[in-house]
Amino acid sequence: MRRYVLRRLLAFAATLVVVSVLIFVVIRVLPGDPALIIMGTEASPEAAARLREAMGLDRPLAVQYWDWIRGALQGDLGRSIQYDVPVGGLILSRLRVTLPLTLLAALFMTAAALPLGMYAATHHRGLGDYLAIVASQLGIAIPSFWAGLLLILLFAVHLAWIQAGGFAGWEQGLWPGVRSLLLPALALGLIQAAILTRTTRSAVLEVLRAEHVRTARAKGLTERVVTWKHVFRNALIPVVTIVGLQLGQLMAGSIVLENVFYLPGLGRLALGAIGARDLPVVQGVVLFVATTIVTLNFAVDLLYGVLDPRIRYE
Amino acid sequence: MTGLVITAAIVLVAALSLVYTPRDPLQMNIAGRLEAPSAGHPLGTDQYGRDLLSRVMRGAAASLVVGGVAVGIGMGVGVILGMAGGYFGGWLDEALMRLMDAVYGFPAVLSALLVTAAFGPGIVISMVAVGVAYIPIFARLTRGSFLSLREQEFVLAARALGARDWAIIGRHILPNTLSPLIVQATISFPIAILAEAALSYLGLGTQPPHPSWGLMLKDAQSFLALSPWYAIFPGTAIALAVLGFNLLGDGLRDILDPRAS
Numbered sequence: 001m002r003r004y005v006l007r008r009l010l011a012f013a014a015t016l017v018v019v020s021v022l023i024f025v026v027i028r029v030l031p032g033d034p035a036l037i038i039m040g041t042e043a044s045p046e047a048a049a050r051l052r053e054a055m056g057l058d059r060p061l062a063v064q065y066w067d068w069i070r071g072a073l074q075g076d077l078g079r080s081i082q083y084d085v086p087v088g089g090l091i092l093s094r095l096r097v098t099l100p101l102t103l104l105a106a107l108f109m110t111a112a113a114l115p116l117g118m119y120a121a122t123h124h125r126g127l128g129d130y131l132a133i134v135a136s137q138l139g140i141a142i143p144s145f146w147a148g149l150l151l152i153l154l155f156a157v158h159l160a161w162i163q164a165g166g167f168a169g170w171e172q173g174l175w176p177g178v179r180s181l182l183l184p185a186l187a188l189g190l191i192q193a194a195i196l197t198r199t200t201r202s203a204v205l206e207v208l209r210a211e212h213v214r215t216a217r218a219k220g221l222t223e224r225v226v227t228w229k230h231v232f233r234n235a236l237i238p239v240v241t242i243v244g245l246q247l248g249q250l251m252a253g254s255i256v257l258e259n260v261f262y263l264p265g266l267g268r269l270a271l272g273a274i275g276a277r278d279l280p281v282v283q284g285v286v287l288f289v290a291t292t293i294v295t296l297n298f299a300v301d302l303l304y305g306v307l308d309p310r311i312r313y314e
Numbered sequence: 315m316t317g318l319v320i321t322a323a324i325v326l327v328a329a330l331s332l333v334y335t336p337r338d339p340l341q342m343n344i345a346g347r348l349e350a351p352s353a354g355h356p357l358g359t360d361q362y363g364r365d366l367l368s369r370v371m372r373g374a375a376a377s378l379v380v381g382g383v384a385v386g387i388g389m390g391v392g393v394i395l396g397m398a399g400g401y402f403g404g405w406l407d408e409a410l411m412r413l414m415d416a417v418y419g420f421p422a423v424l425s426a427l428l429v430t431a432a433f434g435p436g437i438v439i440s441m442v443a444v445g446v447a448y449i450p451i452f453a454r455l456t457r458g459s460f461l462s463l464r465e466q467e468f469v470l471a472a473r474a475l476g477a478r479d480w481a482i483i484g485r486h487i488l489p490n491t492l493s494p495l496i497v498q499a500t501i502s503f504p505i506a507i508l509a510e511a512a513l514s515y516l517g518l519g520t521q522p523p524h525p526s527w528g529l530m531l532k533d534a535q536s537f538l539a540l541s542p543w544y545a546i547f548p549g550t551a552i553a554l555a556v557l558g559f560n561l562l563g564d565g566l567r568d569i570l571d572p573r574a575s
Contacts, residue, residue, distance in 0.1 A: 011412060020418035111519050143508050145515050145528075146549035149535060157539045191508075224361035252421035256512050260535070269518060274431050282431040290419035297418065 119198025139194025244300030248293035317561025388448020400460025440519035
């Protein structure tokens with residue numbers, strides 16, 4: 001196990017380095033002059049030169065990369081051009097929206113998908129199974145931002161139950177904040193719930209056909225014990241993997257949903273930064289989200305080794 | 315079968331829209347803004363009085379092209395990298411897999427944000443951003459097949475006969491990896507359509523005045539209370555296209571790769 005963890009850890013570190021190099025190359029190397037991107041091509045050469053010097057763009061690329069990554073490791077992602085505050089603090093403050101949104105969507109996703117997938121598999125080829133398949137087929141086909149629009153149309157425009165969009169903040173307590181995240185989280189979780197339902201269903205079906213399940217039944221265990229003790233636990237391995245990968249997808253998806261519901265999270269921050277040519281903010285947000293996703297994948301790898309001993313001996 | 319019918323219908327509509335639409339999809343008519351569906355405009359009109367049916371039709375073409383090019387980029391680059399890693403192994407494989415792990419950290423939305431910040435928004439950017447997100451998937455799939463095929467006896471025999479690496483790859487290994495690749499491409503295509511719609515909704519893809527389903531939904535959002543059908547039709551078009559290609563992919567997988575189902 002220790003060898004497995006060590007190997008994964010090394011691969012993880014290497015992957016993070018590649019992530020940071022990719023971002024650095026796209027932002028600083030490919031398009032030419034970041035100073036002109038920020039100031040526009042009509043900027044005077046003197047002003048552009050001053051900005052270049054202030055951003056350290058006149059130094060060798062390797063030095064620039066090293067400075068950037070050394071700062072990032074200490075939580076210093078540079079200063080926002082638009083807001084003139086540290087990018088790290090900006091990301092942390094917007095995370096107060098993006099993180100709860102992602103987690104709430106994940107909660108909706110698992111709460112809907114695990115029972116549904118489990119039910120479909122244990123009632124294989126029955127009516128419930130068929131309905132679950134149709135529901136997940138439809139869920140996968142509906143783009144999350146359209147689901148968001150439809151929810152706004154239903155709950156805000158027609159029923160007028162809630163306000164469409166905006167974020168109440170956490171200052172007045174938990175509920176007002178959570179309430180403004182309910183619809184976006186629902187829309188965000190829908191497509192991933194559909195995917196997870198299918199995964200759960202086929203994982204459970206796979207285990208149901210296994211020899212040890214037949215043995216368990218043959219020795220006279222009740223169907224309940226067989227299902228929960230022998231099937232569910234084994235089916236969890238692929239399910240946990242997918243859920244881990246989906247958390248990353250949900251976080252990326254929140255970028256879209258925040259813009260549907262006007263939520264002041266990371267996604268709106270990044271999109272606004274593009275409009276304002278605020279490169280340090282874009283760079284910081286992308287680095288943060290990509291690192292989070294890669295870290296989640298790494299965690300899934302480790303968890304996989306814990307859950308399935310066969311993996312770590314390969 | 316259902317999948318094939320829906321897919322064929324959408325492809326036909328997209329092809330037709332290039333030569334014929336009921337009205338000019340770019341023709342504005344300020345007097346007829348946000349009209350409800352009628353005989354003259356079966357799906358109504360948008361905020362500039364443009365015919366929504368014509369725009370939804372032309373949007374199909376945009377979606378299919380972006381989806382196709384994106385999957386093409388992901389598959390082309392992914393297969394080459396996966397072949398190289400799976401066949402030659404060693405440090406090259408290790409380096410390529412780390413690169414793929416890293417690229418996997420950039421879902422389409424994220425790489426679109428990054429690339430748009432550097433180059434400005436546009437349809438090419440969105441194709442590349444969506445395509446890049448697929449590279450790791452195709453690379454891992456190809457690599458996996460190559461790793462298992464590399465040690466098979468017919469490959470060892472070809473090598474013993476003195477065949478060159480590229481001949482072994484091209485003539486003996488690659489043809490055996492095609493079915494899963496085709497299945498993966500069909501599965502990826504509808505997801506690419508979803509990604510393209512999301513990107514153009516965010517303003518990172520197709521630019522106005524060109525019709526795109528995602529962009530139409532972005533415009534429709536401002537008029538949700540006034541004209542809900544404006545948000546219904548383009549969204550239905552996306553869902554229908556994705557559903558059709560998904561069903562087609564499932565069917566194709568059952569035919570080409572019976573073990574997977």
